[in-house]
Amino acid sequence: QKEVEQDPGPLSVPEGAIVSLNCTYSNSAFQYFMWYRQYSRKGPELLMYTYSSGNKEDGRFTAQVDKSSKYISLFIRDSQPSDSATYLCAMRDRTGRRALTFGSGTRLQVQP
Amino acid sequence: DGGITQSPKYLFRKEGQNVTLSCEQNLNHDAMYWYRQDPGQGLRLIYYSQIVNDFQKGDIAEGYSVSREKKESFPLTVTSAQKNPTAFYLCASSSQGATGELFFGEGSRLTVL
Numbered sequence: 001q002k003e004v005e006q007d008p009g010p011l012s013v014p015e016g017a018i019v020s021l022n023c024t025y026s027n028s029a030f031q032y033f034m035w036y037r038q039y040s041r042k043g044p045e046l047l048m049y050t051y052s053s054g055n056k057e058d059g060r061f062t063a064q065v066d067k068s069s070k071y072i073s074l075f076i077r078d079s080q081p082s083d084s085a086t087y088l089c090a091m092r093d094r095t096g097r098r099a100l101t102f103g104s105g106t107r108l109q110v111q112p
Numbered sequence: 113d114g115g116i117t118q119s120p121k122y123l124f125r126k127e128g129q130n131v132t133l134s135c136e137q138n139l140n141h142d143a144m145y146w147y148r149q150d151p152g153q154g155l156r157l158i159y160y161s162q163i164v165n166d167f168q169k170g171d172i173a174e175g176y177s178v179s180r181e182k183k184e185s186f187p188l189t190v191t192s193a194q195k196n197p198t199a200f201y202l203c204a205s206s207s208q209g210a211t212g213e214l215f216f217g218e219g220s221r222l223t224v225l
Binding site: 049088 | 116118143145147152153154155156157160162170200202204206208212213214215216217218219221
């Protein structure tokens with residue numbers, strides 16, 4: 001079983017829809033949670049970062065972390081065609097190896 | 113502009129040849145990383161370095177080698193021992209701050225013919 005599980009999609013939604021992207025994880029030591037967006041043939045770029053449990057909002061994006069369920073989510077409101085990309089969740093623990101552990105990514109297509 | 117530069121963007125190699133991918137950063141970051149990305153598998157860690165002249169194996173280090181002689185540079189060599197080297201390779205760096213946010217380069221696509 002992978003440490004981080006993420007539905008690969010593809011997920012296709014109409015423009016303006018609310019999108020929900022999710023990851024589950026098995027390592028209870030993970031404390032830092034991030035969402036990266038990756039356009040085709042490009043490097044990933046950080047979208048959202050959350051420490052421990054709770055919600056964080058930034059414009060149309062909301063990140064949620066539920067450590068008791070080992071479950072994280074990214075919500076995109078009023079989705080736009082420019083949001084079409086692969087979304088990768090990533091996480092790491094507080095000590096030890098500082099490299100991030102990534103999910104496999106969910107490909108999102110927003111149809112105009 | 114500060115950032116991470118990977119080269120070449122595309123590379124073709126014959127079986128049995130070693131190839132070196134370049135990664136340079138001017139963000140003054142201490143830590144640097146190499147990830148491999150295959151369809152449906154996300155990013156897998158090959159090697160990482162938290163300080164000059166020191167590096168550690170990641171989850172899939174077999175068939176790869178690295179060096180960290182300068183803070184700005186972390187080249188990756190894909191050796192002939194790597195059984196399935198065709199992939200998209202991503203270099204990243206981070207500061208030693210608490211978040212550990214990774215900044216990525218644009219990637220290098222290696223195809224073995």
